[in-house]
Amino acid sequence: MLKSDNISIGKDFAKKIKSLYPKKSASEIANILGLKIVFEKPVESNFIKRISEFRPKIKEIAVFYKDYFNNALLHEIFHYLENENGVKLEKRISEREAREFVSAFNKE
Numbered sequence: 001m002l003k004s005d006n007i008s009i010g011k012d013f014a015k016k017i018k019s020l021y022p023k024k025s026a027s028e029i030a031n032i033l034g035l036k037i038v039f040e041k042p043v044e045s046n047f048i049k050r051i052s053e054f055r056p057k058i059k060e061i062a063v064f065y066k067d068y069f070n071n072a073l074l075h076e077i078f079h080y081l082e083n084e085n086g087v088k089l090e091k092r093i094s095e096r097e098a099r100e101f102v103s104a105f106n107k108e
Contacts, residue, residue: 008097008100009082009089009097009100010078010096010097010098010099010100010101010102010103010104011100011101011103011104013078013081013082013101014078014100014101014102014104014105015104017029017077017081017105018105025070026073026074026077026105027073029077030061030077033077033080034059035059035060035061035076035077035080036058036059036060036061037060037061037063037073038060038061038062038063039062039063039064039066040062040063040064041064042065043064050064051063051064051065051068051072051075052064052065052068052072052073052075052076053076054076054079054080054083056079056080056083059080061073061076061077061080071102071106074101074102074106075098075099075101075102076098077101078097078098078101078102079094079098081101082094082097082098
């Protein structure tokens with residue numbers, strides 16, 4: 001679907017998604033991509049406050065805090081694109097690129 005030669009794959013994916021789906025919201029894009037969105041109680045963790053989670057086997061995004069809905073959804077859409085395109089990044093780099101995707105997507 002998407003290829004990236006750019007060092008910032010998050011920004012590159014955001015640019016491409018915005019050009020493919022201009023003026024679409026995060027939830028509209030999730031629906032177009034065939035992703036189910038569910039709201040659930042937060043997952044307990046000793047280390048971090050998890051806001052959302054992408055579940056690749058069932059093409060589902062779980063959002064745990066509605067206050068962060070849009071950015072959480074964009075963050076997990078990046079992980080979906082990463083998965084669909086066979087991109088293999090270290091966890092910390094993947095998370096950084098997901099944040100870059102959100103930031104770039106939200107820019108006008």
